[in-house]
Amino acid sequence: MNPAATVNAAPGLLTADGLLGLIFLVMIALTLTGGFIAATADRLVRALAGVVVCFTGVAGFYYFLNSPFMAMMQILIYVGAICVTISFAIMLAAPEQKKKSGPVNILSGPLGFLVAALIFGAMAGLALRTEWLPFDKIAGGSVRDIGIHLLTSYSMVFELISLVLLIAIIGAIVIARGGRSQS
């Protein structure tokens, strides 16, 4: 299971490493198909299903990057919490979705492609110019180290995240209370 050892010799398909590579390809396929479905689906719930598939694939990437903690968090938070919340919102707000929205602006297609191309260019440029760190674990990479760093050197970030969540909860309460008749 040492990744460095398998870089030079391409493993045969009928070995454990070959199977590992196959699973890696499956993860790539999951991420791409999920993203494609999410972008092109004409029903909201299908798009959400695409997002779930895409996130699962990304979690697989985290696992292959020697970071099982991030992989599990990806599934637990993004699939388990965020997607379930979104689907609750969809089901409670709009159970019968019209298949297509009305006629769209003639400019929206080209503009959309332009924005997508710009984002792609920026991401690609970023990826090419970044000095990538070597492929090994930083500070052990264990859950214990992540926990210690989160509560010591990165405690500011950690607290800020909880502030964001607090604001989200207050916002949700404000919106929910606004709908009720004030007696």
Add this chain to the structure above:
Amino acid sequence: MSLTLFNVILAVVIAISFVGLNAAYLVWAERKGAGLFQRRPGPMENGLWGLLQPPIDGVKLMTKQLLIPGGVDKAVFITAPVLAMFPALVSFVTIPFSDNIIAHPIDVGVLLIFAFAALGSMSLLVAGWSSRNKYSMISSIRAVSQAVAYEIPLMITTITVVMISGSLNLTDIAARQLDGIWAWHIWPFQDDVGFNLLMPISFLVLFVCSVAETNRAPFDLGEAESELVAGFHTEYSSMGFGLFFMGEYANIVIGASLTTVLFLGGWSCPFGDLGFFPLTHNVGWFLLKIYLIIFVFIWIRWTFPRTTIYGLLNLSWKYLIPISLFNLLLTAALLKVF
């Protein structure tokens, strides 16, 4: 053991057949148990004590027609049962049946089980939505709100045990409890926390939550199979229904295993390791414990009447969550003191 393709495939086949056999024979045990508690024999026509009933039921399920109602979203409708079965299978990867019978002792084993349980509740939503049946959808929303409500005390209780044992790895957690029955986490006196009176109570919280998480009576509001429509899987027939069923029983085994590892010492012998065969730490004790817990599940199911949806949600939000939060604080304080 070298990691060859053959070993990997063998392990996967063993895991899947363990899950499948468990699902089949837990249905048999469920029906026999129901018979026991209702003073009737239960299934007894096929084979000795009805032991051939599960394979016959399986063949029946597999040969039925797979009906897809008109107007459903086909792709999503077919994906949902697979999505219900898949997370249950993945969770078996990290469950330590004994110190060497474990597929992969991943460092974040507890997290893995919770993460994939969350994926399971996604499958309920997808199934309910894609059926285009408002009863299915209402029941799936109920089932998910129940799952979300009981996930919270379940996780908080698990965190207290993780804090005591200092590891998220299920093997490590079980390995701390090998000194006989008094070392199990269920007792109030632990080496690291001194005397924590709430330990047995948090075991109860975990147990109630795992009953609720697996959608079983008295918390089976999502399906209520004996008097309401079957809930989120109303529109599923044949193996679509079969996969939901298998996923449910696989989840029961996972819940019982988690309870065993966290509180009942995993594969440890209650008398400590005495050195001769049945009284050593071995996989037999683990299986004995999980099947005892499953027996209690069945016992509860056929003894208690169903609660209401308000009673169900109140129990979690008003009682279990405050208790488990208080226990978390108390455990943290005791860990600092001792």
